[in-house]
Amino acid sequence: MPDLLDDDHLEQTAVVANSAMNRDRRLPAYRRELGFDPVAWLAARPGPQRWLDVGCGSALALFEAAEHLPGNTRITGLDLVGYFRGTPKPGVELVTGSVLSWSPDSPIDLITSVHAIHYVGDKLAALTRMSS
Numbered sequence: 624m625p626d627l628l629d630d631d632h633l634e635q636t637a638v639v640a641n642s643a644m645n646r647d648r649r650l651p652a653y654r655r656e657l658g659f660d661p662v663a664w665l666a667a668r669p670g671p672q673r674w675l676d677v678g679c680g681s682a683l684a685l686f687e688a689a690e691h692l693p694g695n696t697r698i699t700g701l702d703l704v705g706y707f708r709g710t711p712k713p714g715v716e717l718v719t720g721s722v723l724s725w726s727p728d729s730p731i732d733l734i735t736s737v738h739a740i741h742y743v744g745d746k747l748a749a750l751t752r753m754s755s
C-alpha cells in the first residue's frame with residue numbers, strides 16, 4: 624500500500640492547490656449546500672456575531688452575505704489559497720491559511736464549510752480545531 628501524504632505535503636499538491644475547482648459559489652448555493660440560511664441564522668441572534676467560513680474560496684458568498692447582515696457582524700473567510708475576489712466590504716476579513724494551523728483571535732458563533740473539508744487529509748483534526 625502506498626504511503627499516505629501528510630497534510631503539509633497534501634496542501635502543496637495539485638489536488639488541493641489547483642485552479643480548476645469551483646471556488647465561486649454565491650450565497651444561494653451556500654444556502655442550498657448548507658441546508659440552512661447562515662444570514663437568517665446570524666441575524667436572528669442578539670448582539671454582535673462572528674462567522675467563520677473554512678475554505679471560503681473566492682469569498683463571493685461572504686461578500687454577498689455581508690450586504691444583508693448588521694454592521695456589527697464579523698465575517699472571516701479562511702482559505703489555503705489566496706484566491707479572493709469581489710470588492711472588499713467592512714466586516715469581512717479574508718485570511719490565507721490552513722484550518723489545521725490558523726486560530727481566530729476571538730470566539731466564533733457560527734462555523735461553516737462548503738465543499739472544502741474533503742480536501743483536508745486529517746479531517747478529524749480539522750473538525751476538532753473547528754469545534755474548539
Ligand SMILES: C[S@@+](CC[C@H](N)C(=O)[O-])C[C@H]1O[C@@H](n2cnc3c(N)ncnc32)[C@H](O)[C@@H]1O
Binds near residue numbers: 634
Ligand atoms: C471546492 S473549493 C470551495 C470554495 C467555496 N467554499 C465555494 O463553495 O465556492 C474548496 C476550497 O477549500 C480550500 N482548502 C483546501 N484545504 C484547505 C485547508 N487545509 N484550509 C483551508 N482551506 C482549504 C481550497 O483552497 C479551496 O478554495
